[in-house]
Amino acid sequence: MPCHEHPVPPPASRSPRAASTARSLRRLRPYVRPHRLRLRAATALAALAALLALVIPQVLGWIVDGPVARREPSGVVAGGLVLLLVGAAEAAVFGVRRWLAAGPLAAVEARMRADFHRHVQRLPIAAHDGWSSGQLLSRGTADTQAVRMVVAGPLTFLPVHVATLVVGAAVLCARQWVLAVILLSPVPVLILLSYRFESTYARAARRARDLSGDLTTAVLESVTGVRVLKGFRAGEHRIALFREQAGRAREAELRKARLLGGAAALATVLPGLAMAGALLAGAVRVAHGELSTGTLLASMGTAGALRPAVEQTGALLAACHDGAAAVDRYFEVLDQPARAESDFGQDTDAAAPPRRPAELAFTGVGYRHPGTPAGDPPALRDVSLRVAPGETLAVVGATGSGKTTLALLAAGLYEPTSGRVTLDGADLPAVPGAGPASAVAVAFAEPVLFSGTVLDNVLMGADAAPDEVDRALRATRADAFVARLPEGVMTRVGVNGTALSGGQRQRVALARVMVRRPRVAVLDDPLSALDRETEARVHDALREVLATTTALVIAHRPETVALADRVAMLDGGRVVAVGTHDELLRTSPEYSALMTPVGTPDDLREAF
Numbered sequence: 001m002p003c004h005e006h007p008v009p010p011p012a013s014r015s016p017r018a019a020s021t022a023r024s025l026r027r028l029r030p031y032v033r034p035h036r037l038r039l040r041a042a043t044a045l046a047a048l049a050a051l052l053a054l055v056i057p058q059v060l061g062w063i064v065d066g067p068v069a070r071r072e073p074s075g076v077v078a079g080g081l082v083l084l085l086v087g088a089a090e091a092a093v094f095g096v097r098r099w100l101a102a103g104p105l106a107a108v109e110a111r112m113r114a115d116f117h118r119h120v121q122r123l124p125i126a127a128h129d130g131w132s133s134g135q136l137l138s139r140g141t142a143d144t145q146a147v148r149m150v151v152a153g154p155l156t157f158l159p160v161h162v163a164t165l166v167v168g169a170a171v172l173c174a175r176q177w178v179l180a181v182i183l184l185s186p187v188p189v190l191i192l193l194s195y196r197f198e199s200t201y202a203r204a205a206r207r208a209r210d211l212s213g214d215l216t217t218a219v220l221e222s223v224t225g226v227r228v229l230k231g232f233r234a235g236e237h238r239i240a241l242f243r244e245q246a247g248r249a250r251e252a253e254l255r256k257a258r259l260l261g262g263a264a265a266l267a268t269v270l271p272g273l274a275m276a277g278a279l280l281a282g283a284v285r286v287a288h289g290e291l292s293t294g295t296l297l298a299s300m301g302t303a304g305a306l307r308p309a310v311e312q313t314g315a316l317l318a319a320c321h322d323g324a325a326a327v328d329r330y331f332e333v334l335d336q337p338a339r340a341e342s343d344f345g346q347d348t349d350a351a352a353p354p355r356r357p358a359e360l361a362f363t364g365v366g367y368r369h370p371g372t373p374a375g376d377p378p379a380l381r382d383v384s385l386r387v388a389p390g391e392t393l394a395v396v397g398a399t400g401s402g403k404t405t406l407a408l409l410a411a412g413l414y415e416p417t418s419g420r421v422t423l424d425g426a427d428l429p430a431v432p433g434a435g436p437a438s439a440v441a442v443a444f445a446e447p448v449l450f451s452g453t454v455l456d457n458v459l460m461g462a463d464a465a466p467d468e469v470d471r472a473l474r475a476t477r478a479d480a481f482v483a484r485l486p487e488g489v490m491t492r493v494g495v496n497g498t499a500l501s502g503g504q505r506q507r508v509a510l511a512r513v514m515v516r517r518p519r520v521a522v523l524d525d526p527l528s529a530l531d532r533e534t535e536a537r538v539h540d541a542l543r544e545v546l547a548t549t550t551a552l553v554i555a556h557r558p559e560t561v562a563l564a565d566r567v568a569m570l571d572g573g574r575v576v577a578v579g580t581h582d583e584l585l586r587t588s589p590e591y592s593a594l595m596t597p598v599g600t601p602d603d604l605r606e607a608f
Contacts, residue, residue: 021202024324025150027331031111032151035104042104043156045097050164050309052090054171057301059083061175065294101152109148116140116330122338125413126370131333134217139333142212143326150323154316161309161316168306175299176291182278183303186270190310193266194317201259201318206325208252213329215249218242224496256318263314271310275303357389357550358423358439358519360410365419367405378417379405380573387520392551394564396594401570403554404445404524410552411442411522423520441518445525445554447509449497454482455489457497457508464515472515475545477538478507507538514545521546524554539563558595569594 032039059082067075120128120136165187172180222229222238229235279300285291362385368378380402387393395403408414409421412428421428423439449457458469469489473479481504485491497505506526513521527538543563546553555561567584569577569591577588584591 021198021320021324024327025155025320027327028108028147028151031108032104032155035107038100038104039151039156042097042101043159045093045100046156046160047163049090049093049097050160050305051167052086052093053305054164054168054302055086056083057298057305058171059086060301061294061298063294064297065292069294101156105148105152108151109144112144112147112330113140116144116333119334119336119338123333123336124338124415125408126415127336130370132214132217134215134220135213136333137220138209138213138216139329142216143209143330146209146323146326147330150319150326154320154323157312158316158320161313164309165306168302168309171302172299175295175302176282178285179278179282179296179299182281183274183299183306186274187310189270190267190313193263194314197259197263197314198317198321201256201263202321202324204252204256204259205318205321206328208249208256209322209325209329211245211249211252215242215245218245260315260318263318264311267311267314271303271307275300275307278303356519357548359389359425360387360520360550360552361385361420361422361425362406362409363420363422365409365416365421367402367409367414368417369405378573380409380416383419383570383573383575385568385575385578387550387552389550390547391566392546392553392564394553394555394561394567395570396555396561396567396591397570398594402573403570406570407442407522407524407552407554410520411440413442439518440520440522441513441516442522443506443509443513443524443526447497447505449493449500449505449508451492451495453487453490453492454485454508457493458489458511458515460512462516468515468517469511472511475514475541476507476510477541478504478511481507510538510542518549521549521551523551525556525560526553527557527560561595567591 059079063076063079067073067079117140120140169180169184172183218241222242229238279296282291282296282299286293286296362383365380365383366378367380372378383402383406385393395406397403405414409416412421428440455469458472464472470479473482473489482489482491491499493499493505493508497508500508510523510526513523526542539559539562546563551563553560553564555564555567561567561581564581566579567577567581568575569584569588571590577584577591579587585595
């Protein structure tokens with residue numbers, strides 16, 4: 001396996017966005033492009049509806065200056081019918097626009113969420129170490145929803161409002177240029193203010209979204225850790241911390257509201273003052289006979305139809321900045337380099353090798369966790385080990401010696417920063433067939449179950465017959481308790497397997513490994529959550545199962561070491577001793593000391 005520099009993701013960036021709003025939103029093109037025809041049609045219909053709204057004041061002006069002035073009731077009725085038809089057409093066009101846009105908007109959001117979930121699954125574990133679960137959750141849910149809203153709102157209506165303002169300004173100038181100048185005078189001022197508003201609001205929007213992600217993390221941790229909180233009576237302490245975080249998020253949202261409120265106030269007051277000034281000037285001109293009542297009514301009606309476009313532009317620009325912040329946060333995750341498809345069980349052109357035990361080898365392997373200070377030692381240094389096909393190697397060592405890191409490297413979840421990890425001489429990601437996903441199976445010390453059935457958690461996507469599932473459950477002595485569950489293997493286990501005991505969860509996790517018949521099994525302290533009686537039964541079954549595969553077992557107790565053919569001892573990230581259990585007891589004082597909390601070396605020899 002070639003060495004790699006591990007990228008360190010920028011978790012919850014607090015710095016102002018370097019990218020412009022437009023540049024950020026342009027990254028949505030791959031998602032919007034497949035639906036561009038329907039979205040453009042929806043935008044065109046929105047523009048048509050806005051232009052129909054401009055027709056209504058012109059018809060009113062014609063009615064006042066024509067049929068009303070000439071006292072022609074039939075003309076008034078005809079004008080009323082025209083207004084009715086124009087209003088109905090506007091409503092129908094707007095309804096069709098919403099129908100056209102609904103499908104593409106949902107499809108954009110669904111594809112973004114699917115891509116996000118797929119990419120998160122492909123990120124190396126080293127990348128996950130840099131992100132909090134809440135930040136990932138908020139990016140994959142709230143941020144994608146914000147993106148859908150920005151496509152539905154600003155990206156559709158900003159062009160419509162611009163077109164409406166241009167056409168409306170032309171109509172006003174054509175009718176009465178003096179009133180047009182008065183009515184349109186706020187536009188340059190509002191454009192200038194929008195430029196000043198942009199950068200300030202963009203920073204506020206990004207900070208609010210980051211703090212919202214932190215708040216999601218706090219909620220997620222409180223829910224998943226509720227047993228710990230209740231066990232330590234720490235609920236009030238956690239609530240106080242949550243209130244503090246919620247207060248910061250509230251202040252960030254209030255700052256956004258203050259900025260938006262100030263912009264909205266100006267966008268409302270300035271056009272209102274302009275309309276008041278135009279009405280006063282127009283009334284004076286009507287009184288002097290220089291302007292018809294119908295023209296004044298049409299001009300003021302046109303200005304009224306343009307006013308929503310002016311007032312909403314500030315809110316749409318703010319929504320653009322919110323959307324751009326969401327886009328940046330979304331792509332901060334997607335920009336992280338992901339593992340190849342073959343690492344995740346996808347089919348490849350290479351033929352899968354037979355299901356026989358593989359040789360697992362570490363050659364000069366070193367690993368440094370991302371973000372480790374330059375002066376600190378790496379987690380592993382120059383580790384060279386060979387596990388023969390069908391052999392079980394136990395790895396022991398004090399806390400912090402690098403055992404779990406070695407297991408994660410063997411499972412292909414970490415990539416070494418130096419040296420190679422190979423299966424039958426091939427670098428781990430390049431293993432023929434479907435890569436390490438099918439060649440290596442791993443059971444962690446803290447078993448993770450998902451909120452499905454026992455069967456779902458054993459299979460985890462594996463293609464196994466029912467008798468193979470039964471065999472795996474029997475091998476881990478899980479068949480008895482599963483049979484006692486209300487619906488057997490179809491019993492739902494709750495979030496993270498809360499319906500099962502710790503030992504039961506661990507046995508289901510072990511069965512998950514066994515059902516795959518892996519070429520290499522990596523087990524991190526597989527007996528830690530079992531009682532003595534169950535441990536003895538599972539111990540004998542595991543010995544039989546491990547004889548059919550190559551295994552790397554992280555051991556903390558002599559009972560686990562007893563499963564192994566050989567033992568490797570780590571200290572400070574280095575291999576300091578390798579041999580059988582008896583050999584190391586005789587030749588390594590450090591190993592003897594590590595293995596003697598429960599008795600003397602002679603007692604241990606008798607146990608084995």
